[in-house]
Amino acid sequence: MKKVILILFLTLSTALSAQQDAWIYFTDKPNAATYLANPLTMLTQRSLDRRAAQNIALDLKDVPISQDYINTLSSTPGVTVYAKSKWLNAVHVRGTVADIQSLLDYTFVSAIDFADDALDTNGNRPAMSHRPASFLKAQEIMVNLPYGNSQNQVAMLHGNQLHIDDYTGAGKVIAVLDAGFPGVDVLDAFSRLRNNNHILGGYDFVNRAPNFYTSNNHGTAVLSTMGAYVENQMVGSAPDADYYLFITESNLDENPLEESLWVEAAEEADRLGVDIITTSLGYFHFVNAAYNYDYNDMNGTKAFISRGADIAFTRGIVVVASAGNSGASATDPHIGVPADALNVLAVGAVDANEQHAVFSSIGPSADGRVKPDITAQGEQAIVVNSSGEIQAANGTSFSAPIIAGLTACLWQALPDKSNAEIVSLIRQSADHYTNPDALYGYGIPDFAAAVIAAGIDDNVLPSYAVYPNPVKETLSIKTADFAANAEIYLYNTTGQLVLQQQITTALSQINLQRLAQGIYLYRISADNIHATGRIIKQ
Template sequence: MKKFVLLFLIFVPLLVFSQEEAWVYFNAKANEQYFLDNPSMMLSQRALDRRSTQNIALDFKDVPINQSFINTVSAVSGIKVMAKSKWLNAIHVRGTQSLINSLKNFGFVAKVDFADKTLNTTNKIVTTKSVEIQKSDLKKEKTVYAYGGSAVQVEMLNGQLLHQQNYTGSGKIIAVLDSGFPGVDKALPFKRLRDNNQILGGYNFVKRNDDIFSQDSHGTFVLSTMGAYVDNVLIGTAPGASYYLFITEDVTSENPVEESLWVEAAEKADSLGVDIISSSLGYTDFDNPAYNHNYSDRNGTSTFISKGAEIAFSRGMLVVVSSGNDGGTKSPYIGAPADAPSVIAVGAVKADKTIAGFSSIGPSFDGRIKPDVMAQGEKTVVSDENGNSIFLSGTSFSAPIISGMLACLWQAYPDKTNQEIKELMLESATKYAAPDNQYGYGIPDFGLALNKGVSLKSEKIEYYVAYPNPASDVIAVDFPPSFNSGKVLFYNVLGQKVLEKKVESIHTDFSLESLNRGIYFYHIESDSVSKNGKIIKK
């Protein structure tokens, strides 16, 4: 998250960074089968129930990291362990280059990955076109509700239609990962949350203590877009949801350790049974320029935080993040973890639904559609730590607005998976049929998503299946919103390719006019999907 340190940036090139940041990956865990046989040792019952509902099996990633390995590394004089991740079976360490490299001598160390990629001598150095990367400023949003000034940001998404049916996020838990929450324990807009015990707890990963109602106010602003409730002033998108508040961002510096703390907090959220992670943080540049994430790193698989965010989704949670505020710079692209494939990256629009100039755009470096959706992020109504309603701008506020609405939608369909809820939202959006890299799939209509969910109870869409079957001259194939590109090949009964078509959109029609009557086999392929089927042309 960008800090206001412009006066000091002039001196950054003159600094000597003697201490390096690195991730040390382990090659094993202890007592793996014991933990898999005793899942309550790893996850809360609510977390296990979420896995069961979505048919997600426990695996190696869920097993705790081996503490004896951590102790051994910690015992090395000059090495400081800053964070740990069971999902990635890694720890974040700080020390000199030589000391960190010496850790490779331990038999339990699989590899060492320096934040300064030039120090990873065994890794291939990727060269790209020269693109100037700017810091992402993610700091700088039938019951009748009196939304007051917040009406536009709720009604733009047709969120009031869910609220009117008492879908306010009740029964859902949102973890907010940010930089501080001062005033949440005292200010009027959060009184309803406090009185109803909807603040379930939290942790300050930066300070390693329970002091969450302090530090930077950014998290307070963010939380207010979801949980605040003051009639005729500000009502958030999920006033009925419950919240965990986690501080992972250190506003005094910009260091890769914040990515590791984010992943650690995401793992904690998973273990507590959280449904949605909402985070208005993103990373591109750091105090030490050697650690910067170039555009080529924003491919969904390179950065530590994006790897963690992708695993978080695989555990059954929705992960919603800000796309970034670099839209007006020479490098306008999304940051990390907005580049992760399964993450819902949210861009910002104005009250008139046109894109805000600062909103970061896509695609991800590997060419995927980003951002995913849009919500109001310019002149968003938020609460400050004193309870005053103010206007702030940034994708920091459009992301939690979407998080809150997703909680409401998921309340309406508690048996749906995170992927199904995500797709309901995407399919309701204004540009679903023709997404682009400015608006993504567009502005969701949660009223439409709610209605679509009703129809899908009786009519489940089958993806990657050609229909109608038998067919005449035209068939269609539906692809999920996460599908970006690919092709469909047709073969006759002799195995000869007779037709090849590119996938042009999520719903794609294919003409079979050139084919004779008979049986044909089709093969759908992309980077992540391979599907075979049979079609009869009559």
């Protein structure tokens, strides 16, 4: 017994003397009134315009954190400040337990929250058991293909219909928070973005450096699912959106500091007026197992990053996050953070046949909410690597940005909608919406249906039938609700018109025998009324 007690004592002593991570929360923001009276000192005009369009008032969270408070902590022996958050009025520090706890002597410090729950003495975080470290990106494996294209991952979501209608993300701004973007500045696959000035800027928060075309190529692949354009090979889900590229993920280890850097980057995205944040990062376990999260922590309100993501939503931003790649884990198959956040659109993965990818993390959240929210292709998704090669890759890291890109297209089509309305339309368009589950969430969204459901055009064809679907040879079209002659247009999944034919009777038939097997998008038009949808040619 004495030996056990001695071991426990030595372990505790080592923890107390070792460098620890913690969040220090401040009591106030001394210059709040001045900032609120001068909004452009806090936010860009585009950010203020986004707020005004959604009737979102400025509040104390928009006010910068006190630099005087930060300077005071930075001058404290044994304590180093690594990140800051105005939204949470907190800084991320590192030091020994004693040095960090001494910060409570400052009157402007309201609370200390150690990343290791067991070190908390103020009740902020209850102590919980932790599990060995594992990393969510383990399943994201590139697979070489002799030739590939991205048509299925966009057509599955009926996103090509938005592209056909010229909704390609133009005018919307997406911030990508990831691990690095090498090659984006030189590769041909991103030349369309560069030539059209769609890359607005970025920053490396990990190294506090302006060069973001560096570090891990994970972000390059993520961006490619939205912004790459290689004719006849790959078209991203939002090729005409604008992008900010932020590095928040360290490649050296997995540490809670990355959560703080993520929130700091999200705040910068808000300041710049970004519409959508997409992140293919998730946290559950860390190198220091004492910092690990437990499934009970996946309640949307505990993790620093999840709270930050929800604040981003209250600023009028849509936040899209990968669900995680631990679905096949025997011990921790559930979503990580920030996918658990209350208002984050968490995206799981399916394969090309719309079946659940075994690696995709499952729900629900610890408090019983539907998670993931939706799913998209993340198994054998088509991406561009940092060498410019078009490859297949596995991971919710790719299903999430595919969704983010089409969210930009949808919002372009529906510019008067709020972020909450856009997210609601996406969820409601999904094929499991009336019967969500732990694998698919609300299911696979239909972005073309979301546009129609929003009532963008009151002249939608009220009653029609296109059958059978799937079809082998003959497609029947019943259009009994209008008398005028109509036309049907059939597009392949790259947006090319492959068939155009008049419809002269209430029941018409079209021979599709010459068309190859695959997915086609149709548009039926007559005067000012129309209908759109998808058929499968067998």
